[in-house]
Amino acid sequence: MAKKSRKGAAKAVNGSAPKAVLTDRDKKTLKDLVGLADRIVDDAQKKRDPYLDIPTRALSNVRYNKAKRRIEMGSNKNRRQLFNLSQAKSYMQTVLVASGCKQLIEEGKTTSIRGLYYLLKHTIDGTREETFDDQAECDPVIEDVEVGLNSLREELHVYASNRGNLVGPLTLIDSGDEIDCSRMGSAGYSIPSIVERQVIDFKKCTAKFILHVEKDTVWRRFSEDKFWVKHNCILTHGGGQPPRGVRRMLNRLHNELNLPVYCLLDNDPWGYYIYSVLKQGSINLAYESERMAIPDAKFIGLRSRDFERCGLSPSVKINLNDQDIKRAKQIASYPWFEHKKPWQKEIEQMLANGFKLEVEALISKNISYVTEEYTPQRLADGEWLD
Amino acid sequence: MAKARTKTAPAKSSGKKVDRLKSGRLKSADSEADEAEDEATREPEESADEEPTTAVAATNGHARKRRATAQSMAASQRDISVSEFFAKNRHLLGFDNPRKALLTTIKEAVDNSLDACEEAGILPEIWVHVQQTGPNRYKVGVQDNGPGIVKKQIPLIFGKLLYGSKFHRLRMSRGQQGIGISAAGMYGVLTTGKPVKIISKVSPRKPAHYYEIKIDTKRNLPEILNGKGEGEDIDPGEKGRQYIAKHGIEWVELDHGTRVTIELEGRFIRGRGSVDEYLEQTAIANPHVKLHYLDPEAGEGQLDVRLYDRSTDKLPPEPKEIKPHPYGIELGMLATMLQDAKAMTLSQFLTSSFSRVSSAVASRICDKAGLSTRANTGKIGRDEADKLFHAIMETKISAPATDCISPIGEDLLLKGLHHVVPGEFYIASTRPPSVYRGNPFQIEVALAYGGMSSANKVPLDVLSELLEESDARTLRQFLSSTFYGLGSDAADQIIKEAEIGPRTSPGKLKTAEVAKLHEAMRSVNLESGQTMNVLRYANRVPLQFQHAACAITQMVMNTNWRAYGLNQSRNQLPTGPVTIMVHMASVWVPFTSESKEAIASYPEIQKELRLGLQSVGRKLGMYLRRRLKVKQEGERRNIFLRYLGEVATAVSDINNADRKKLYDQLLLVAKKKTSQADAKLDERGRIIDEEAEDLGDNVLIVDPTENFGIRNLEAKNGQKES
Structure with missing residues (x-):
């Protein structure tokens, strides 16, 4: 029925498309996918209504592991039922994503989450309704399948688009190509979505530490000022909230090459949360914390007291709005911030200030103030939040 | 009007002489414009009537003279005949x-x-x-x-x-x-x-x-x-x-x-x-x-x-004639009755002239009035009559016999309404008789729900005829004034759909535009913009005008129809494909005027109207809820069905299961689930069988898909219970 409306790729699966050589991991993932489908068939035969149990991805279902200093996922699950009016569609979408992943694995191909969205998007037979209205509807479903099958995105042959760059005295092998990250021109090395060992191997590194900044503008400043040469470090950014590729890269560099990680982020709730995600893992993808979290990461700035200490112009202040205040209080009450006095003070002071600061604010003082004075001084003083 | 009448003048003059004179006079009474024209035909005595006025005009030039004297005025004072008055x-x-x-x-x-x-x-x-x-x-x-x-x-x-x-x-x-x-x-x-x-x-x-x-x-x-x-x-x-x-x-x-x-x-x-x-x-x-x-x-x-054609061969039972009830009487009327009565005792007078006055009641009245039961009616003066009147009002007298009214009856109401108004649900309710001012009356209410508006079913040739005849200035006005239950919203919708300018004059439409309009009237869903159609009756006679002044319309507006599943703005007629028919049967219907177009609002009548409207409203609510439930169940099943195909395909793509078999199995589960989900639970958590909730007698449900499939729900319920 629905097959007719699907084009090309779908036919290839059932047709005579050459089957790719499957790795052991692929076989395991396939087995999981088939298991999921078998359960549905089984339920239908027994006239039970089929369901999928998907681990809850919310603050209520994460636990802060004090010993390991990272977020772990709890055991709460959301039951997604086919015969529930509000869940019927997302159930259908989940099964659809599973079948799309199965097809990718069998053909030995990978695609971006956007590609998968287009692969699965079609009109439902006999209606004018689309399986997915937009990509935003598809992305969380892909995450659901990842969590539900307890497999990683790359195991499902899906990746996100690249975001985040790296520059520094590091040589690595990316899909067989040797890359010297100190000779990548002005834009640096673009960190891929999947940086697992089978894709990337570190060959040589002379850097002493990693400096992670929030966004491209600041990263460019550091790169242009050759901060990484002067201080012998690796310089990365994640374009705001760092994608999993960047986080996994930092995690590997930290653990495998023993490089400490310092973060230079905005002085606002979102900056705090980026730090929190890098350090403890994210609430949404708590099951990946083990691979992603860097519990030793340090927060060097911007600090709430920097406005006065650095003598910044009042015009760089951005007033806190209601949402910011709410979010700041929420972050302050997270278990992993709750008992850290310096952090509580930091957040309190920001709320008392009534404004937030972006790292870019330092540029207003002097274009290279951030690279030549601010950061070196903090690093030299060892003044950071943990 | 005047212009139209002048056209008829030649026809008149061809009549006999008497005829001509008469009609001339009548007309002069009617309209000033015609007066001049007919001057020649006036009889001399009429022009004599005008003498005082001309005299006044003549004398007016002089200072401060009396315009008319009592004598000159007396000359023009005379009888007015009933016919003249009404003419x-x-x-x-x-x-x-x-x-x-x-x-x-x-x-x-x-x-x-x-x-x-x-x-x-x-x-x-x-x-x-x-x-x-x-x-x-x-x-x-x-x-x-x-x-x-x-x-x-x-x-x-x-x-x-x-x-x-x-x-x-x-x-x-x-x-x-x-x-x-x-x-x-x-x-x-x-x-x-x-x-x-x-x-x-x-x-x-x-x-x-x-x-x-x-x-x-x-x-x-x-x-x-x-x-x-x-x-x-x-x-x-x-x-x-x-x-x-x-x-x-x-x-x-x-x-x-x-x-x-x-x-x-x-x-x-x-x-x-x-x-x-x-x-x-x-x-x-x-x-x-x-x-x-x-x-x-x-x-x-x-x-x-x-x-x-008639839908029954049974004549309504013959209404009985009754004597007036003492509570309905007024002082002046009582005095006249006393005067007119032949010489008899007061007790005899009371028992023979009024209904529900026994000799015991008569003596109680007389006691209260301080009059003897044996007093002669001829000797009751003005003061005594007044006392008697108040005594009557204070004495407890049982309500008048109500078997003098012959209502249409619930059964025939349903038949009649179904015969003429298309719909899917009919309900009728006849209230027990009641009394206002000593007059027995009875209220009947019937309601038809569903079916198409008259605008939906009007044939093309009739529509073009209607358009030609209409004196409405705009198309919009034409639509809302010609068709019952078609509000201005719905009219706008139709005009928009037909792509005709809303201010177009109805008489100036081209043939193609009429066809377009007709098409639009058929296709536009009028249910939402349709207002309730209220049919008012008094003693089986339809009342067609002055609906706003009528107690029936007022009570329909005051009833909260939202509680019964209809949309209604505050103190407005509810909207929806509803026709409601209200009948007041009485020995004396209190009209607001002699043209008998609106019923006056007596509190007793209002109360009965309210109760009658509520009783059909409740049944309508039950029916609508039940219908909604069936609809929701269908919708729910639809949503599941929509996705089942996708799920079955995806699953069989993954594990090569038999798609058709899986689909059929899922379908079965879907049916089971929807029926469960729709079952409502009572306070104790038991499933309520809504079907068993009785709609009662005098309900007619017509399957909208077939025209004549009438099934009596009552019979169906009876089977279930047994």
Whole structure:
């Protein structure tokens, strides 16, 4: 029925498309996918209504592991039922994503989450309704399948688009190509979505530490000022909230090459949360914390007291709005911030200030103030939040 | 109006001399504009009337003289005849404009016919014939199969205002005062100069009587024009038939019956407030009547252009005549009754003149009034009458007997409504009789839900006809004034759909545009913008005008229909495809005016109306909830079904399961799940079987998909319980 409306790729699966050589991991993932489908068939035969149990991805279902200093996922699950009016569609979408992943694995191909969205998007037979209205509807479903099958995105042959760059005295092998990250021109090395060992191997590194900044503008400043040469470090950014590729890269560099990680982020709730995600893992993808979290990461700035200490112009202040205040209080009450006095003070002071600061604010003082004075001084003083 | 009437002047002048003089006078009373024109025909005494005025005008030039003296004024003070009064105030009787005049004429004739048939115990069969005889001129013929009228009464009944059998008794009937048909005849003579023609037959063997009559408005007496002032007899045999044919008398061959033909100035319209509507509504409330209706557009020689056949052969039970109840009396009336009573004791007077007054009650009244039960009525003075009146009001007297009212009955209400109004759900409720001001009355309410609006089903040719006839200025106005239950919102929607400018004049549409409009009227869903259609009846007579002033409309608006599943703005008519019919039966219906168009709001009547409306409302609510449930269940199943195919395909893609088999199995589960989800639980968590919730008697549910599939829900429920 629905097959007719699907084009090309779908036919290839059932047709005579050459089957790719499957790795052991692929076989395991396939087995999981088939298991999921078998359960549905089984339920239908027994006239039970089929369901999928998907681990809850919310603050209520994460636990802060004090010993390991990272977020772990709890055991709460959301039951997604086919015969529930509000869940019927997302159930259908989940099964659809599973079948799309199965097809990718069998053909030995990978695609971006956007590609998968287009692969699965079609009109439902006999209606004018689309399986997915937009990509935003598809992305969380892909995450659901990842969590539900307890497999990683790359195991499902899906990746996100690249975001985040790296520059520094590091040589690595990316899909067989040797890359010297100190000779990548002005834009640096673009960190891929999947940086697992089978894709990337570190060959040589002379850097002493990693400096992670929030966004491209600041990263460019550091790169242009050759901060990484002067201080012998690796310089990365994640374009705001760092994608999993960047986080996994930092995690590997930290653990495998023993490089400490310092973060230079905005002085606002979102900056705090980026730090929190890098350090403890994210609430949404708590099951990946083990691979992603860097519990030793340090927060060097911007600090709430920097406005006065650095003598910044009042015009760089951005007033806190209601949402910011709410979010700041929420972050302050997270278990992993709750008992850290310096952090509580930091957040309190920001709320008392009534404004937030972006790292870019330092540029207003002097274009290279951030690279030549601010950061070196903090690093030299060892003044950071943990 | 004045202009239209001048056209008729030549026709008048061709009449006899008396005729001409009369009509001239009547007209002068009617309108200033015509006065000048008819000056020449005035009688001398009338110009004498004007003398004082001219005298005043002449003397006015001099300073401060009295304008008129008591003597000069006395010269112009004289009797006013009833006929003269109503000729001047024709709007009081429903002859405000030509359109309404035509309708009122037919209405009065049909009402009289029905009353006569029912009183004589004859199943009524009525012929209504409207024929156009000139621009703005129509000939109306109404014939019945009633008992006929004896010869000497005919001129009085049709030619004298306030002459009749119905005024002096308390008995449920359509007519009340004895004004209607004679007023219609008077209006006809006034506007066209043609006499009223009556033919009446009492028995097949006896001759039929044929009269041509005019009202002498000055004396309020009939003036017979044919047979040298005596009327003519038509032989019952072949000879009579030839006579009828020769003189062009209209008559449907019957054993007995009456036909009245009135020619009048009028305007024939369709849609709201039309003759069509009146007859249709009459058919609803009188399911025992067979109605033949020949409208002006009917071709020659056709007999039954529109036939409303009867849906029952049972005559309504004969209403009984009752004596007035003491609570309904007023002081002045009591005094008059005392005066008129022959010499008898007070106790005798009370028990014989009123209903529900036994000698015990009479003595209690007399005690309270401080009068002797044996006092002679002739000796009761003004003060005693006053005491007696207050004593009556203070004494507890049981409510009047209510078996004098004959309601339509729930069964026939349903039948009648279903016969004429398309719908899917019908409910009727007859309230027990009640009393206002000592007059027994009874309220009946019936409701039809669903079905299409008249706008949805109007045929193309009728629509173009309607458009041509309409005097509405804009298309929008035309739509909302022509079709019942079509609000301005819905009209806008239709016009938009038809892609015609909203301000287009209805008469100027091109053929293609009319077709487009027709298409739009069919396709636009009018349910949402449709307002409730309220049909009002008093003693089985439809009330078509002054709806806002009527207690029925007011109570419908005051009822909270939202509780019963309809949309309603505050104190407005609810919206939706609903027709509600409210009937008030009473020995004396309290109309707000003599044109009998609106019922007055007595608290007792309001209360009964409210209860009646609520009782049909509750049932409607139950039906709508049940319907909604079925709809929701269907929708729910639909949502599941939509995704089942996708799920089955995806799963079989993953594990190569048999797609068809999986789909069928999932389908089964879906059905099981939806039925479970829809079951409602009571407080104790048990499943309530909503079907068992009884809609009760007198409910008619029609499957909208089939036209005649009527099933009685009651019977179905009965089976379930057993």
